[in-house]
Each structure stands twice: as structure tokens, then as C-alpha cells.
Amino acid sequence: MRAPGWARVLVRIAAPRGEAEDVLGDLEESRHRRLQRHGAAAARMLSAIDTLDMVAAIARTRADRFRTNKRSSLVQDYKLGWRMLVKYPGLTLAGGLALAIAIGIGAGWYDLTRDFLRPNLPLPEGHRIVEVEMRNAVASEDERRLLHDFLTWRRDVQSIEELGAYRSIERNLVLGDAQADPVTGAEITASAFRLVRVAPLVGRPLLEADEQPGAEPVAVLGYDLWRQRFGGRTDAIGETIQLGRTTTTVVGVMPEGFTFPINHRFWIPLPLQPSGYAPLEGVAIRVFGRLAPGATQAQANTEVTALVERTAQASPRTHEHLRPRVLAYGGESPGDKTWLELAVTHLPILLVLVVACMNVGTLIYARTATRDAEISMRYALGASRGRIISQLFVEALVLAAIAAVVGLVGANFAVKWGMTAYYAGQGGAMPFWVNPGLKFTTVLYAGLLTVAGAALLGVLPALKVTGTGVQAQLRNLGAGGSTLRFGWGWTTVMIVQVALTVICIPPALGITSEALRDRRIREQFPGERYLAARVGLDREASAAGDEAPDVFAKRLEQTYSEFARRVAEEPDVVAITFGDRMPGMGAAVRRAEFEAAPGAEVLEIASLWTNSVGPGFFEAFEIPLVGGRTFHDGDRVTDARTVMVNEAFARRYVQGGTPVGRRVRYASSDPANPQPWLEIVGVVRDIGMTPTDLGEAPYLFRPVAAATAYPLVMGVRSAGDPAALAPRLRVIAAAVDPGLRLDDLRSVEDLAWRVDVPAMVAAGAITTVVVLGLFLSAAGIFSLMSVSVARRTREIGLRAALGASPARLLRGIFARALILVGSGIAAGNAVLITIVTLSTEVDLATVSSVLAATSAVMLVVGLLACVEPARRALRIQPTDALKEA
Known part of the structure; x- marks a missing residue:
């Protein structure tokens, strides 16, 4: 007696393939026995119960088996992923470092943008x-x-x-x-x-x-x-x-x-x-x-x-x-939250991650291509495409997870250090809502980036590999070659990678050399002998507002004069002066116009460094006068129109002549209301604390009185240790006026170092990225050549057996690599030349040697990446290739 239709459908759905008929046979035998023993009605009811119990038991068994197999396969995939890391150390190092930087940048950017756009205040609601x-x-x-x-x-x-x-x-x-x-x-x-x-x-x-x-x-x-x-x-x-x-x-x-x-x-x-x-x-x-x-x-x-x-x-x-x-x-x-806020928070992160995954993806694909025999055999033995893709995804996830840990550690250090340095440079403590270091939500976000990166790295190459005909791969196994190759997509990625590296090398060299040059030049200035401090004075405040500006200015001048007189009486003090800034504190840069001769065409100056200086400024810093005269008290009245310049100004704008007697003025945004002309009355020697690509920066010095200097920065030259003088200066200030403050009291050497540190950190970061780009480019070219050699093993052996010379073999195999590197170099140089052509500050002739050197570096890197695949190709013996055929 056959089982009812609904029971047959349920069993065929629940039972494993090939076992449904056996289960149905058992149910029919049980139904037949019950029919003889209990009658038709009872047999139908009991058989229905048996059918449901059987279906439930089968479902539980299959679920348990699936969980066991899934757990076992995941453990196996993770173990295989770890073995892949050890087996391919070059890929592990290059790919892991690239992903670590990308995930670290992403986590750091996410953390900082959240603090900037929408900080989490540690207050109720x-x-x-x-x-x-x-x-x-x-x-x-x-x-x-x-x-x-x-x-x-x-x-x-x-x-x-x-x-x-x-x-x-x-x-x-x-x-x-x-x-x-x-x-x-x-x-x-x-x-x-x-x-x-x-x-x-x-x-x-x-x-x-x-x-x-x-x-x-x-x-x-x-x-x-x-x-x-x-x-x-x-x-x-x-x-x-x-x-x-x-x-x-x-x-x-x-x-x-x-x-x-x-x-x-x-x-x-x-x-x-x-x-x-x-x-x-x-x-x-x-x-x-x-x-x-x-x-x-x-x-x-x-x-x-x-x-x-x-x-x-x-x-x-x-x-x-x-x-x-x-x-x-x-x-x-x-x-x-708006789309703009979401874009600012997430778009830069995703772009960095995609670029890193595209670069590392070429290496992953090359590694996968060398395993096509293993993958094809598993496919032929019954492994589904999803199972193979899952395995390759887990392998990529292992690499991405390790990179994420490294990236998070680096990002945490960078965020802590960077925020501490930033707020220290601002002269204050951090806001109460800023907790330097990555937050738990940022770590979770990094986890999402890790999974997304692993999906890009593992799934895309896996789709390419499993999309190739299995039979073609199996037939090719006996020929000792591979059916997998780098298509136009992966080749384009490598060309873009080479081009980006070429584009980044000149700025990296420029920024790094400039940072090192500036630090080397500023170290020559004896900043350890000088003490600097920002001088502040409390304003008399009331509900109606602060005291009148003219009243405050007069009180400031009287207070500072008395303070300077007492400081000058200290035994270790050699000289004291003030200005709006001291050497090494950074610069105020303005556009200006220079009249080289009466009636001559006005010369526009794009960048003129300015400094307001008090009495004795040049003497305190031992800057000698080389032409004209220095400032006197009459120059510090409100309507005075006198200035001094440095030697760099004379060299750049009067070609070694004297600018004394000539006029300069600040550029005005309104041509109808130009700034007043200022007469140059003296030239001083370069201080040497503001280097540029053309030497010391051109400076314009304006005289200023204590009443009008803002901010008022004091400089003291000490015969002893300036640090030992600092507490004494605070005591004197409090004695002169309880409202007289000395802020940011430190040596000029420390001030200069604080200016240099951000530039040196930026130079180090950019250099690291460029070196990584070179390494990834070399690794990508190496992978391309390795896959090419593996795919053409039989061809190479046959051509060698027919008498092809090693040079011809190499030319035929590696022409593609040279085309790839050459295309990347050409594209990168085209972009650089376009940027230089559009720029008004850089001359193409000046950077031509840099472009040539950059191209040579990239070409050498590409050729070195071909050395090992070339040796591997030349070691292929014709007899071995013929045996494999």
C-alpha cells in the first residue's frame, strides 16, 4: 500500500539525495502491518504520525551533520589560511602591511571625524x-x-x-x-x-x-x-x-x-x-x-x-x-545626519580600502592561480563553487584580521600621539569630550572594514578562478601549465598602481628632503640660549565690557616697560626684546608689491614673510646690520612708514643691489583702496630660521611698540641655562602686576622643534606609503611573471628544445611586464607634467631631472621584480616539459 502523496513529498524534501525511496519503503511496510492489525482508519492516523516523526528525525540529523561539517570545514579553512600566510611570506608582508595601513587609516579617520562632527559628550543626555x-x-x-x-x-x-x-x-x-x-x-x-x-x-x-x-x-x-x-x-x-x-x-x-x-x-x-x-x-x-x-x-x-x-x-x-x-x-x-556628513565620514575610508584591496588583490589572484590544480581537483571531486569561494574568503579573512590588529594598534598610537601633539601645539589641554585613542565603536567599524576587505580580496579572485571551465583546467594539469591568466582588469589595476607610485615619488622626495633640510638648518641657530614667552595682561572687565583699547594699550606699555627693566637687571640676562613672534615660531606670510625704482613697474610678491619687532630685537638675536640703518624710537609712532628687510629680500628682488630707499607695500584686495607705501631703511643678515627651496625666506620687519604689539612675545638671551631663568621671570611678573602673565615659557629651540615635528611626521608617513607602493608594484609584477611562467611551462620547454636562445625566451615571456611598467610610468609622468604645466610655482625644466630619476627608479624596481621568474623560466628543461606533455 503506497504512502499518501503529502507524505511522499515531505520525505523527498527532508531526506538526503538517494535515501528518500528507502525511507518511503520503510513507511509503507509499517503502514501495511498496521492496516492488517488495526484497520484502515487507525493505520492512516498512526502512519501519519510515523511520517511526521521520521521527517523530524531526518531534519534533526541533517542539521546536526551540517553544523558538524560546517564547523569542521571552517576550522579547516582557518588552518589553511594560516598555512598560506607561512607559505607565501612575501604576500603576507606586502599585503598585510597595505591592509594594515588602509584599515588603520580608516579607523583613525572614522574616530576623528566622529569627534569633530558629532562628539559624544560625557554628560547626562x-x-x-x-x-x-x-x-x-x-x-x-x-x-x-x-x-x-x-x-x-x-x-x-x-x-x-x-x-x-x-x-x-x-x-x-x-x-x-x-x-x-x-x-x-x-x-x-x-x-x-x-x-x-x-x-x-x-x-x-x-x-x-x-x-x-x-x-x-x-x-x-x-x-x-x-x-x-x-x-x-x-x-x-x-x-x-x-x-x-x-x-x-x-x-x-x-x-x-x-x-x-x-x-x-x-x-x-x-x-x-x-x-x-x-x-x-x-x-x-x-x-x-x-x-x-x-x-x-x-x-x-x-x-x-x-x-x-x-x-x-x-x-x-x-x-x-x-x-x-x-x-x-x-x-x-x-x-x-545628512548625506554630506555620511560622505565625509565613510567615503574617504572606502576609497582607501578599495585602493589597498585592488593592489593586494593582484597578489591574492596570483597566489590563487598557482593553486588552480588543487581548486580544479576539489571542484571535480564534488566541492561546490560556494564551498571553494568560502574557503578563499576565509583565507583572505585571516590575512585581513591580522592586518586589522596591526592597523588598529598603529591607529590607536597615531591618534593618541597626534591629538596630544595637536592640542599641545595649540597651547592648551584637550577638550573634556576628547578621549584620545580608539573607541569601542571604532573597533567594531574596523571589524566591518576587515570583513569588507576580505570579501574584496577573497571573493573576486575566487569568482574568477571558479568561473574558468573545470574540464579545461583538468586537461591542462597534465601539461604542467595553468589556464589562469591576468586579464585586462587585473592588468589595468597594476598599471594604475605603477602610475600612482610614480606620481607620489616626487612629492615624497620633496617633502622629506625639505623637512630634513629645515631641521638641519634650524639646528644651526643657537636657540638653546634664548627664552621666549607670550606676555598677557588682564583687561579691566565689567558688565559693560572690557576697558577701552587706548587705556589698555597705555597700561600694557607701562607694565611691560617696568617688567623688562627688572628682567634686564637679572645677572644671567644678556638682552631682552619683544615682537609679534620670535625666530622659529612660524611665520606670518602676506602678498606684497615692491617698487624697485621710482616710476618702475610694480613687482608682485606672492609670499613675503613679516615680523613686527621691538627695540633691540636684532641686537638681542645678534643679527648684524649690513646696509642702511636700524629702527629708532621715531619709527614706532602710529603714522611711521619705515621697514627693514633681510639679505634674502635683496638677493631675490634687487639681484644683489641695495633695496634701501625703495618702497614696498602689502597687497590690497580692493584695487581702489591700496595699502600705503613703506620705505625700506635698512637690511639685516638672514636669521636662518625660515629656509625655503630658494634659500632663506625674504623678510619684512616692521617696528612696533609694546602698546600696539599683539600678540606680544618676549625674547630673552641668557648667559646661563634659560630653563633655570624661567621661574624667576614668573616671580618678577607677579611682582610687577598680578595680572601680568607669561604663557608658553620655553626656549626658542623648543619652539622651533615644535614647528618641525609635524613636517617630519608627515614626511615619514608619506615616505612609508611610497615605499609600500614600490613594494606592492614589484610584488604585482612578480606575480604577473610567475603566473605567466607557470601558464607557459610546456611552451617554454618546447621552444628551448627547438633551439630558442635564452634571450629570445625572456623577450617573449617578459615583454608584457615591460609594457605594463612602461605604461604605468608613462601615465604617471603624463599626470605629473600636466600638474606642473598648470602650476605657476614650478617650472617643467626644474622637475625634468626628478621625473627622469623617478622613471628610472620605477623601471629598476620592475626589472628586479622579473629576476626570479626569469631564473625560474630558464631552469625549465626541454626533456621535463616534453615528459609532462
């Missing part, structure tokens, strides 16, 4: 804290004089709560008889402490009553400052400290790690006048708040924009071109 900024659409710069707008927004805006404002300040902090040290703090509204939802560790936060006119000066200290100055004593509350020129009472201490709004170490009330402010009146501030429940950044931006437009109607002179933006606090994201 930190993602809802926003900053409101104003930008001048015409001037393309931020407008910070927002006291009028801030008060308006605080009164009328509904979508943002706890609107507050602050401005950063720096004050000398003195406790008792201790040394005065400059400390960064914030004048801030009391609403900030409600916004952050962080309670003080000791004492209380600032209150609205502290902001009222006539209130006692109070301060809340940061945790580190409290530990350093008070030793962590809880009875510090109520004690007084000296903040600049103000005696202030400590009322609270914030918990460890709290440095809101950025990296501030103390907080005092922001003075606001009850009568309000006119548009753009008062000091510069920054505005922050928290989105109201249910509100979005887009809604807040719309509401704030409407209020600014209303102000612009009432005051078009001040607000016509101002445009507000509500941003994620600490970031640049203007609202919900």
Missing part, C-alpha cells in the same frame, strides 16, 4: 546639548559679540533650555605666598551648572545672585586645581585666592574630569549689565543650551534664525549678513 553660533556670510568669519542676541534668545527661544554663555579667560592664580601660574578659566553664566546636571563635589555651583552687580567675587575650582593648590582639603571652601588682580572667594569644587565648557579649570560669574546691550556691543562670548524635550536641532535652528531675522530688520547695519547655526556641542554637525 550630552547628545542634546547644542551650541549656537553666528557667522558673517560676507566676511566668512564667526561673530562672537552676541550679548544682545544672547539675552534675546534666552528670553524668547522655546526649543532650547538653560541657554547660557561663557568666554575663556586666563588669569594668574596665587594662593598665599605660592608662585603665580597662569590658569585657564571661564566667565560663565550660572545656568551652565544646571545644564550639565553635574553636582559639585564640595560646596555649591555659581548662582544667578553671583552675576548681579556688586556681588562678592566668587569662584568654583576644578578638581585638579583644588588638589594642586589646596591638597584636596574640604575646608578650602570660603578661603580666598588671587585671580589676576581680583581677590576671590572659593565657593565650590567640581568632580574629577569636569572641565566644561572646553578644558577650563575654574569658573567665575559672567558679568552682565541689567540694562542690556545694543547689537554687537560688549565682549565676545559663546552660547550653549540644551534642546527642550521633543525639540530637534532643525527646529531650534529655525526658531533662532527667525529671531535673528527680526533683529536684522530692526538693525540691518549690524545683522544684515549674520546667519545663526545650532550645532551639536563641540562639533560641526548642523543637525540630523
